[in-house]
Amino acid sequence: MSLIAIMQLNFTVGNIKKNTEKIINSIHEIKKQGADLIIFPELALTGYFPQDNLLFLPFKEQITESLDLIRCATSNCYVILGTPTYERSEIHSLIYNSAVIFHNQEIVYTIHKNVLPNYNVFFESRYFTKAEHPQVINILNKKIGIQICEDMWNPCYPITKSQCENGAELIINISASPFTKEKPEKRMKVISEHVKQNKVPFIYVNLVGGQDELVFDGRSIVMDGDGKLVVSLKNFEESVYLFDMNSVIKGTAEQVNYQVTSVEEEIIKAITLNIRDYITKNVLESKLLIALSGGIDSAITAYLATLIVPSSDVYCIYLPTKYSSDISYTSGKELAENLGINFIEINIDEIINEFQTSLKSDLLPNLSLSTLHQIADENLQARIRAVILMYISNKFNLFVLSTGNKSEIATGFCTLYGDTIGARNLIGDLYKTEVYELAKHINKNHIVIPNSIIDREPTAELNFNQKDSDRLPEYSELDPILKLFIEENKGIYELVSLGYNKELVEKIIQLVKRNEFKRYQLPPTVHLSEKAFDQGRKMPITNGFSY
Numbered sequence: 001m002s003l004i005a006i007m008q009l010n011f012t013v014g015n016i017k018k019n020t021e022k023i024i025n026s027i028h029e030i031k032k033q034g035a036d037l038i039i040f041p042e043l044a045l046t047g048y049f050p051q052d053n054l055l056f057l058p059f060k061e062q063i064t065e066s067l068d069l070i071r072c073a074t075s076n077c078y079v080i081l082g083t084p085t086y087e088r089s090e091i092h093s094l095i096y097n098s099a100v101i102f103h104n105q106e107i108v109y110t111i112h113k114n115v116l117p118n119y120n121v122f123f124e125s126r127y128f129t130k131a132e133h134p135q136v137i138n139i140l141n142k143k144i145g146i147q148i149c150e151d152m153w154n155p156c157y158p159i160t161k162s163q164c165e166n167g168a169e170l171i172i173n174i175s176a177s178p179f180t181k182e183k184p185e186k187r188m189k190v191i192s193e194h195v196k197q198n199k200v201p202f203i204y205v206n207l208v209g210g211q212d213e214l215v216f217d218g219r220s221i222v223m224d225g226d227g228k229l230v231v232s233l234k235n236f237e238e239s240v241y242l243f244d245m246n247s248v249i250k251g252t253a254e255q256v257n258y259q260v261t262s263v264e265e266e267i268i269k270a271i272t273l274n275i276r277d278y279i280t281k282n283v284l285e286s287k288l289l290i291a292l293s294g295g296i297d298s299a300i301t302a303y304l305a306t307l308i309v310p311s312s313d314v315y316c317i318y319l320p321t322k323y324s325s326d327i328s329y330t331s332g333k334e335l336a337e338n339l340g341i342n343f344i345e346i347n348i349d350e351i352i353n354e355f356q357t358s359l360k361s362d363l364l365p366n367l368s369l370s371t372l373h374q375i376a377d378e379n380l381q382a383r384i385r386a387v388i389l390m391y392i393s394n395k396f397n398l399f400v401l402s403t404g405n406k407s408e409i410a411t412g413f414c415t416l417y418g419d420t421i422g423a424r425n426l427i428g429d430l431y432k433t434e435v436y437e438l439a440k441h442i443n444k445n446h447i448v449i450p451n452s453i454i455d456r457e458p459t460a461e462l463n464f465n466q467k468d469s470d471r472l473p474e475y476s477e478l479d480p481i482l483k484l485f486i487e488e489n490k491g492i493y494e495l496v497s498l499g500y501n502k503e504l505v506e507k508i509i510q511l512v513k514r515n516e517f518k519r520y521q522l523p524p525t526v527h528l529s530e531k532a533f534d535q536g537r538k539m540p541i542t543n544g545f546s547y
Contacts, residue, residue, distance in 0.1 A: 002140045002245040005035040008218045008233050009240075010209030012281045013047030016059075020045065020066040023081065024073045026240070033242055036140055037078040041174050041207040042149050043097065045070075045083035048176035048207055048216070054095055054127050060086050067100065067107070074102035078139050082148065082174045084128075085110055094129045099146050099174055101137065109137045113148040115157050121178065121214060121527060121535040122150075134162045140245065143167045145200075149175040152190060152204075164198040169249060171200055176207040179217035179270050180530055181263055184235070188221070188258065195227050201248045208238055210277030213527045213535055215270045219259065224248050228255045235259055236269040264441035267528055271426050272307040274526045278424060279308070279399065289398035291385055291419065292316035292336070292343070293461070294328025296435055297427060298403045299335050299453050303442060304426050305401060311340035315398060318345045319385045321352060323461050331452045338448050351384050378462035382418025390421060399423050402523045407432040409522065409533060410482050411508070412515025413460075413472055420522050428525030429532040431479040432458070473504060481508050487531040491547040509547050516541045 007026055011019045023040065030038055042048060045066060046059075053059045063084060070081065078101060085098040097116070101109040112131035116124040136145050145163030152160065152173050160171055171194065177187065187204075195202050201224045208218035218239060222231035230253035233239040247253040261269075279286050288305045292298045298316075305314045318332050329345070336343035356377065370376070393400045402422030406429055408414045427435055439449045458468040458475070472478055481500055484490040485508070490498070495505045519533050520541065531537050 002036045002142075003034050003242055004203070004245045005030045005033075005038045006203070006205050006220050006222075006231070006233065006239075006241045006243075007038060007040045007044075008206060008208050008220045009040070009044065009238050010277070011041075011044050011047045011207070013050055013211055014053050014059075015281075016046060016062040016066050019047065020069055023070055027070070027073045027077070027079060030240060030242065031077055035077055035242060037080070037245070039080045039172060039174060039203065039205045040082055041205050042082040042099075042176040043084065044081055044174075044207070048211065048214075049124075050084070051127075054084055071102055071105055071107060075105050078103045078108075080146070080172065080174060082176070085112070095127055096131070097124060097128045097148055099148055101139070101146070103139075109135075109146075111135050111137070111146040111148070113151060114159055115150040115154045117150045117153075120531065124150075134159045134166075136163050136166045136168045142169050142245070142249070144169070145171045147171060147173040149173065149177055152194060160194045160198050160200070164200050168200060170203065170245070171198075172203045172205070174205050176216060178214040178527060179236075179266070181266065181528055182530060184217070184219060184266070187219070191221065191223055192227055195223050195225065199225050201225050203248075208236065208273075210274035210281075210526075212278070213274075213524045213532065215274040215277075215526060217266075217270065221258075222248055222253075224251045224253060226251050228253075229258055230254065230256060232256050232258050235261070235266070236273045262441065264438050267430070267438060268304065268307065270528060271304055271526045275304075275424060275426060276308050284423075285397045285399050287313045287315065287396075287398050289315045289317065289389060289393055289400045290403065291389055292318050292332045293403075294318075294324075294332045294453065295456075295458065296432075296439060296449075296453055297405050297408075299331075299449050300435055300438055300442075301401055301403045301426050302335060302339060302341060303448060306339050306341060312342070314339070314341040315392075316341055316343050317389065317392065318343065319348050319388060320345065321347070321349050321381055321461075323381075323463055323466070325461065327452055327456060328461060331450050331456075334450045335453065338450070346388065348381070348384055348388070352381060355380055355384065374463075378460075379415045379418055381462055382415035386415075386418050386421040401426060402428070404428055404522070405430055405432050405435050406529075406533075407472075407475060407479055407482060409519060410486060410515075411472060411478070411511040412518050413468070414518070416518050416521060420518070422523045425523050425525040428522070429528040431482065432475040433479045473508065477504065478508060481505060482512070485509060485512065485547070486537065487529055513543060513547075516543070 081100050085096045087094045097113040099111040114131045116130050118125040145168035203222050205220045207216040217235050219235045220233040286309050400422040402425040404414050414420050496502045
């Protein structure tokens with residue numbers, strides 16, 4: 001019997017000393033249970049992704065020192081550890097994304113990543129040098145192909161096939177594969193295809209935890225050579241699992257069921273883990289502040305906040321004006337009572353009047369009024385709210401959450417330095433229609449989000465009887481076009497050929513294009529889709545191209 005330990009753990013980018021301590025402690029603990037081979041995820045030592053940290057000499061030196069400390073902890077077992085490694089060429093230093101294999105206090109193999117992703121949120125080729133060819137190593141009297149994340153994803157580089165042709169009896173892939181709504185199903189399909197084509201068992205060990213916009217969902221798995229799932233670790237949680245390698249290779253291990261949860265539940269887990277880790281890893285204040293409007297976006301944000309910190313540490317500020325309806329107040333108050341959060345009301349009409357009195361229309365007599373002068377007064381309300389939120393945040397050490405959704409962010413239907421302010425955004429990668437679906441999911445067992453919030457027509461309430469549909473298409477029309485344009489790169493001709501109205505498509509694309517500058521200045525959100533704003537989608541602000 002040869003026991004393999006999967007170490008699905010949460011590491012902090014750049015905190016090499018803390019990560020090293022965690023790695024060594026977990027090695028000692030799992031060795032007590034008889035582990036012969038211990039497998040950590042991709043870049044476990046540094047966290048994923050260290051970016052320009054990799055270029056600093058002290059960072060390299062800490063990695064070297066830590067690898068030596070870990071080496072001393074590897075008596076009587078093999079350890080596979082994801083880490084950057086450095087080599088000196090005749091011209092300059094080379095950096096690799098590597099799997100270092102220890103045994104009996106020695107480094108016995110160093111395997112480099114073959115395929116370096118350079119798309120979407122990945123930019124590894126900026127830093128790393130790729131391996132020359134796939135490798136197969138001998139561990140525990142077995143030939144094992146070692147892969148690192150993208151090595152299994154790119155069909156143009158048949159890494160698994162090459163390793164199996166060179167005698168691999170087992171494939172081990174260490175990963176830092178971030179979550180998206182579509183990723184779990186895709187990941188399982190890719191691994192199943194490798195097994196099906198090569199008839200070889202596959203061990204997949206993934207990172208878990210939040211890092212800036214990204215969240216890693218873990219969900220490490222083991223599949224035998226017949227395609228039978230024999231190990232399936234928890235999603236969005238640290239997990240350590242010990243199993244017999246020989247039973248997997250022989251196909252005698254018992255089959256387990258793959259975790260199946262709703263998309264909405266996955267989204268909730270992803271957001272809460274990401275923000276909780278962001279607060280913890282950055283040692284930030286864990287009391288949260290939200291501007292509660294009586295609308296769906298701030299309501300969902302408030303609900304998610306209660307899953308991140310205790311309800312008593314969530315503070316919602318209701319900042320009404322003469323344009324605010326009674327239903328906004330009663331709905332917000334009911335939500336706060338349902339969630340057990342703090343609800344504070346501050347009427348801002350007097351502050352608005354002071355601003356407008358001081359900033360009269362004849363302030364600049366030589367200039368005529370802009371066609372946007374009404375919007376200027378509407379935006380003033382949002383910016384006054386932002387000033388109040390940030391004042392309260394600074395004065396009482398509260399962490400401000402922005403509440404915008406992807407539909408608003410895409411079309412610029414938000415006020416820069418107004419409702420866009422905050423340290424983080426929770427739902428910025430969810431379209432408005434997805435936010436409503438999330439609300440329905442939250443309410444499936446009992447009413448948490450008041451129906452008065454879900455059923456009312458969306459409004460910013462910056463003017464009398466204002467509705468979002470006064471300036472935007474209905475979200476049921478808007479969101480499908482946005483998704484096809486942003487996430488699938490469909491231009492006007494393609495969208496029209498799919499049956500969408502040409503005038504509507506042109507209007508929406510122009511809104512997205514015109515508001516690129518806003519997105520450069522917004523707080524980071526949680527990456528949930530195949531293409532989120534910021535890291536996932538890179539577009540120029542000045543852009544003369546017609547789609």
